[in-house]
Amino acid sequence: MALALNGESISTLPQYELECGITLHSVNIAYKTWGTLNTERNNVMVICHPFTGSADVEKWWSKLMGCRQAFDSNRFFIFCANVLGSPFGTTSPLSENPSTGKLYGPDFPPTTIRDDVRLHKLILDQLRIVSIAVAIGGSMGGMAVLEWQLCFPGFVRRAIPMVTCAKQSGWCIAWGEVMRQIICSDAAFNNGYYPPDRPPTQGLSAARMAGLLTYRSSASYEERFGRKARSGMTCGETAEEAGHPLYLAQSYLRYKGALFSSNFDANCYLHIIRKMDTHDITRGRVIGGLDEDAALTAVLSTVTTRPLIISIDSDILCPPKEQRQLAEGIPDAKLDIISSVAGHDGFLVENERINAAVLKYLQRELSEFY
Amino acid sequence: MALALNGESISTLPQYELECGITLHSVNIAYKTWGTLNTERNNVMVICHPFTGSADVEKWWSKLMGCRQAFDSNRFFIFCANVLGSPFGTTSPLSENPSTGKLYGPDFPPTTIRDDVRLHKLILDQLRIVSIAVAIGGSMGGMAVLEWQLCFPGFVRRAIPMVTCAKQSGWCIAWGEVMRQIICSDAAFNNGYYPPDRPPTQGLSAARMAGLLTYRSSASYEERFGRKARSGMTCGETAEEAGHPLYLAQSYLRYKGALFSSNFDANCYLHIIRKMDTHDITRGRVIGGLDEDAALTAVLSTVTTRPLIISIDSDILCPPKEQRQLAEGIPDAKLDIISSVAGHDGFLVENERINAAVLKYLQRELSEFY
Numbered sequence: 171m172a173l174a175l176n177g178e179s180i181s182t183l184p185q186y187e188l189e190c191g192i193t194l195h196s197v198n199i200a201y202k203t204w205g206t207l208n209t210e211r212n213n214v215m216v217i218c219h220p221f222t223g224s225a226d227v228e229k230w231w232s233k234l235m236g237c238r239q240a241f242d243s244n245r246f247f248i249f250c251a252n253v254l255g256s257p258f259g260t261t262s263p264l265s266e267n268p269s270t271g272k273l274y275g276p277d278f279p280p281t282t283i284r285d286d287v288r289l290h291k292l293i294l295d296q297l298r299i300v301s302i303a304v305a306i307g308g309s310m311g312g313m314a315v316l317e318w319q320l321c322f323p324g325f326v327r328r329a330i331p332m333v334t335c336a337k338q339s340g341w342c343i344a345w346g347e348v349m350r351q352i353i354c355s356d357a358a359f360n361n362g363y364y365p366p367d368r369p370p371t372q373g374l375s376a377a378r379m380a381g382l383l384t385y386r387s388s389a390s391y392e393e394r395f396g397r398k399a400r401s402g403m404t405c406g407e408t409a410e411e412a413g414h415p416l417y418l419a420q421s422y423l424r425y426k427g428a429l430f431s432s433n434f435d436a437n438c439y440l441h442i443i444r445k446m447d448t449h450d451i452t453r454g455r456v457i458g459g460l461d462e463d464a465a466l467t468a469v470l471s472t473v474t475t476r477p478l479i480i481s482i483d484s485d486i487l488c489p490p491k492e493q494r495q496l497a498e499g500i501p502d503a504k505l506d507i508i509s510s511v512a513g514h515d516g517f518l519v520e521n522e523r524i525n526a527a528v529l530k531y532l533q534r535e536l537s538e539f540y
Numbered sequence: 541m542a543l544a545l546n547g548e549s550i551s552t553l554p555q556y557e558l559e560c561g562i563t564l565h566s567v568n569i570a571y572k573t574w575g576t577l578n579t580e581r582n583n584v585m586v587i588c589h590p591f592t593g594s595a596d597v598e599k600w601w602s603k604l605m606g607c608r609q610a611f612d613s614n615r616f617f618i619f620c621a622n623v624l625g626s627p628f629g630t631t632s633p634l635s636e637n638p639s640t641g642k643l644y645g646p647d648f649p650p651t652t653i654r655d656d657v658r659l660h661k662l663i664l665d666q667l668r669i670v671s672i673a674v675a676i677g678g679s680m681g682g683m684a685v686l687e688w689q690l691c692f693p694g695f696v697r698r699a700i701p702m703v704t705c706a707k708q709s710g711w712c713i714a715w716g717e718v719m720r721q722i723i724c725s726d727a728a729f730n731n732g733y734y735p736p737d738r739p740p741t742q743g744l745s746a747a748r749m750a751g752l753l754t755y756r757s758s759a760s761y762e763e764r765f766g767r768k769a770r771s772g773m774t775c776g777e778t779a780e781e782a783g784h785p786l787y788l789a790q791s792y793l794r795y796k797g798a799l800f801s802s803n804f805d806a807n808c809y810l811h812i813i814r815k816m817d818t819h820d821i822t823r824g825r826v827i828g829g830l831d832e833d834a835a836l837t838a839v840l841s842t843v844t845t846r847p848l849i850i851s852i853d854s855d856i857l858c859p860p861k862e863q864r865q866l867a868e869g870i871p872d873a874k875l876d877i878i879s880s881v882a883g884h885d886g887f888l889v890e891n892e893r894i895n896a897a898v899l900k901y902l903q904r905e906l907s908e909f910y
Contacts, residue, residue: 280784340765341758344789348749351797355742357727372725379718380750388711388859395710397820408724408731409646410810417817419714427721444784450767486856489758 200259570629
């Protein structure tokens with residue numbers, strides 16, 4: 171199920187203890203780098219991928235990469251590593267459990283954003299990197315950016331978290347639950363114990379379709395699809411559908427769902443939803459009886475990266491309110507709210523504006539590399 | 541599957557020709573009335589129910605009913621009829637097809653909002669009603685309010701469409717497609733040919749959960765659930781879930797999904813989604829080669845009900861932009877945008893404010909009844 175790794179590296183650790191207390195053995199970490207480490211070993215740009223991304227940034231954020239772009243490998247040593255539980259090379263439900271000789275499947279132990287960051291730090295240690303110049307990521311990648319700063323105080327100089335939050339919200343937990351229930355209602359899922367050649371394709375596809383909509387907005391669908399039908403096409407998969415027009419918005423979602431379910435794995439999908447549910451930067455970091463708000467204020471006040479925090483105003487999943495909370499709590503943070511109909515996915519869609527905002531911040535805050 | 545009809549009436553028509561050209565035979569129409577028809581037979585308040593509602597307004601909009609409330613049966617003869625394809629009494633996929641002696645199931649022919657309105661008009665004709673004083677409804681009910689005005693020009697004096705649109709948007713068509721795919725991915729669905737005692741409960745439940753979230757907002761879930769877990773409760777339905785906390789937002793959705801799927805039918809659900817997909821007040825009403833915008837302007841300009849149009853500012857499903865379009869096109873329309881975190885469901889949640897807005901409009905526009 172793992173995609174071919176185009177020039178990516180795989181590092182294997184003999185063991186790694188997870189936050190839940192379970193120790194994984196023979197842990198693979200897939201990562202990819204671009205550019206050259208300088209002699210000070212500090213020109214490092216860490217990019218953290220979102221939910222369904224991989225270490226290969228060129229596959230999902232290519233418009234920002236290149237000479238004189240935000241992700242410029244002539245200036246930075248760019249590093250991106252795949253998270254635990256993702257199907258793209260790092261150890262996941264698709265890996266063999268060395269203690270049983272079988273695939274982990276649904277028995278893969280739960281992992282957290284912190285587990286990913288600490289694991290990826292071990293690779294940076296192997297590369298003898300002394301500090302991260304900047305950590306950048308959106309959505310789940312933004313959660314990781316926040317954790318990089320908090321897990322390794324002083325190690326990360328600057329940071330750009332986008333469309334993310336201090337804690338996974340009840341709203342996002344609820345959407346995760348919807349996607350979980352969709353996958354579970356596909357009989358092929360069989361509680362996660364499906365054979366590799368008979369995965370719950372329909373359920374995974376439908377779950378992805380729900381996810382895709384939460385990443386967009388009403389206005390973006392009106393602009394792109396409206397009520398347009400595929401000319402001459404009618405639905406016909408079931409009796410209920412026969413003879414109805416096939417709207418473009420429908421056929422687009424069906425195409426995207428099917429494409430996704432042929433490249434991703436349902437147990438991996440559920441694993442990463444659960445990982446995001448655990449995201450809470452205050453967990454275990456506050457001593458004493460502070461209430462939730464005070465605990466968050468205390469933790470945010472320790473961040474020293476003067477981050478650029480990016481919002482998309484039409485984001486219905488992680489609305490600007492959540493990034494405003496970060497910006498108000500982190501000393502010297504700057505909040506940039508981009509006006510766009512693109513919704514949550516705006517960080518991957520509004521390339522020109524994101525590129526310009528990131529570049530401006532880097533040139534000001536890391537002028538020694540320009 | 542149909543719920544008990546508490547004092548509702550059922551009228552049966554020998555036949556009814558649908559917009560699609562198919563004629564239904566022995567058509568039941570479930571409806572309920574409150575109050576007394578005046579001697580002029582014109583004190584009629586028609587309430588149009590939303591997607592999963594029924595003719596029994598007291599079950600889903602009770603807070604607005606009562607003496608000196610917006611829906612006051614001392615002043616108005618209140619009428620609400622169940623739509624075609626709904627499981628609550630009117631002919632639907634759960635009805636017997638007289639030509640086969642079997643349930644219609646997925647072979648129930650497609651119906652439109654206009655089919656409902658014209659069918660319900662026949663009941664008003666039986667009651668010798670000469671005009672509707674006011675038609676009121678939200679969401680799909682608001683679509684029907686718009687169609688009442690356009691199907692029977694001059695018959696409807698005043699109107700209050702809420703959180704609705706001139707045409708079902710591509711965004712809503714896309715959400716409908718997600719729910720359709722969720723239901724189809726439940727193996728028990730079997731293209732709609734499931735036995736009554738083995739319905740696709742899991743798929744219908746998951747589809748409802750997705751629907752419920754689109755009716756709310758991020759802020760409403762934060763206010764109500766946040767990251768709270770059910771104390772001491774852990775998920776345990778599958779290996780992947782074992783040991784994880786059960787968040788309140790999750791357990792709430794599971795409860796709501798299960799409750800719904802025990803009271804609704806999957807073929808009815810799919811039928812009504814398809815009905816809403818057809819909603820377009822310009823369909824067949826504009827002669828000549830007008831573009832979409834000009835056609836809409838032309839149709840809206842014929843509405844003479846001086847409607848009160850109600851929006852909820854946090855509605856992510858039918859955002860205020862769609863009601864603004866109605867208000868800008870209909871002569872002497874008034875737009876009331878209610879500020880609330882409740883989302884699309886705000887019309888059923890913000891009872892005090894909705895009641896006050898409706899009452900104020902009725903007292904001004906229909907002063908003879910006050």
